[in-house]
Amino acid sequence: MRDFDFLQPASVHEASRMLADLGEDCRVIAGGTALMLVMRQRMVNPSHVIAVDQIAAMQGIDWDHREGLRIGALSRHADLACSDVIKTHHPVLAEMAAQVANPQVRNQGTLGGNLCYGDPSTDPPGLLMALGARVVLQSSRGQRVLSMEEFLLDFFATAIESDELLVEVRVPPMAAGSHAQYTRFKRTAAEHRPLVSVSAVARLEQGHCQDVRLVIGASVAVPRRISQAEQFLQGKRASDAIAIEAAQIVAQAIEPISDLRGSADYRREMVRVQTRRTLQTLFARWGTLKESA
Numbered sequence: 578m579r580d581f582d583f584l585q586p587a588s589v590h591e592a593s594r595m596l597a598d599l600g601e602d603c604r605v606i607a608g609g610t611a612l613m614l615v616m617r618q619r620m621v622n623p624s625h626v627i628a629v630d631q632i633a634a635m636q637g638i639d640w641d642h643r644e645g646l647r648i649g650a651l652s653r654h655a656d657l658a659c660s661d662v663i664k665t666h667h668p669v670l671a672e673m674a675a676q677v678a679n680p681q682v683r684n685q686g687t688l689g690g691n692l693c694y695g696d697p698s699t700d701p702p703g704l705l706m707a708l709g710a711r712v713v714l715q716s717s718r719g720q721r722v723l724s725m726e727e728f729l730l731d732f733f734a735t736a737i738e739s740d741e742l743l744v745e746v747r748v749p750p751m752a753a754g755s756h757a758q759y760t761r762f763k764r765t766a767a768e769h770r771p772l773v774s775v776s777a778v779a780r781l782e783q784g785h786c787q788d789v790r791l792v793i794g795a796s797v798a799v800p801r802r803i804s805q806a807e808q809f810l811q812g813k814r815a816s817d818a819i820a821i822e823a824a825q826i827v828a829q830a831i832e833p834i835s836d837l838r839g840s841a842d843y844r845r846e847m848v849r850v851q852t853r854r855t856l857q858t859l860f861a862r863w864g865t866l867k868e869s870a
């Protein structure tokens with residue numbers, strides 16, 4: 578690994594100035610679980626590494642009944658999994674975070690680092706897209722607030738500029754009567770990363786699906802909503818039959834990636850299976866919740 582200068586700013590303002598002054602030759606480090614790997618392999622050779630872990634404004638998880646959740650970019654996966662605020666207001670986020678990787682990565686890796694790296698084989702981006710989350714980017718030039726669709730551009734590519742910091746993620750409150758379900762599929766029990774992720778959010782009104790948001794991740798270069806399936810589900814009575822039909826539509830609509838972990842055909846088939854399971858679980862949970870209400 579090339580020698581580098583290690584900088585530890587105390588504020589977003591100070592970090593932004595460093596990023597602006599040092600240009601493309603410096604890198605932000607949060608938990609380091611992704612960056613250290615590529616630095617060790619000499620795929621990235623920064624002259625300066627800017628550690629943002631001391632910046633208070635990038636920490637914490639808060640709730641505002643109008644704005645929803647504010648998740649500081651430095652929140653680790655384990656923080657999301659254990660947060661009472663998240664468990665109360667967006668329990669699906671805590672359920673998702675508890676499944677990320679393994680205890681070591683969950684205790685070290687941050688949500689901000691996960692999103693900025695743009696790796697498709699991850700959990701949070703797809704669910705955040707389904708929940709309508711936005712990311713807040715800060716630089717010495719000002720602030721930008723982007724939807725997940727605007728932020729996630731392509732395979733390992735996001736909209737963040739080299740002088741910007743991701744400071745927080747905002748997740749709006751769920752609409753009344755809405756429920757969310759996240760499921761992931763791993764090829765083998767020994768693997769950590771998802772081969773498929775499916776996120777579904779829907780309002781179920783008298784047994785009928787309304788305002789469905791269905792996002793596929795991990796098997797595609799960048800998570801995306803499957804509008805054909807969302808439109809198909811709109812107004813339909815929740816049932817096993819429509820879950821099966823919607824899953825078929827999703828499988829036809831995606832452009833799966835193909836790599837050592839799975840061919841495009843295999844991923845398409847697993848996306849079909851996992852979408853069906855996700856919708857069936859969402860419908861079943863909704864029925865249970867209705868009965869206990």
Ligand SMILES: Cc1cc2nc3c(=O)[nH]c(=O)nc-3n(C[C@H](O)[C@H](O)[C@H](O)COP(=O)(O)OP(=O)(O)OC[C@H]3O[C@@H](n4cnc5c(N)ncnc54)[C@H](O)[C@@H]3O)c2cc1C
Binds near residue numbers: 607692
């Ligand atoms: C063995 C292993 C298994 C894994 N399994 C999973 C899994 O199952 N599911 C899953 O979702 N993920 C998985 N991951 C990925 C893991 O979640 C990410 O590596 C982690 O969240 C990255 O966060 P970090 O804080 O360590 O980022 P870092 O390594 O510190 O940074 C990653 C990148 O983001 C940039 N960056 C970091 N924070 C900011 C910021 N606030 N603003 C601007 N740029 C920033 C850095 O410059 C760098 O380019 C796995 C990783 C490993 C090593």
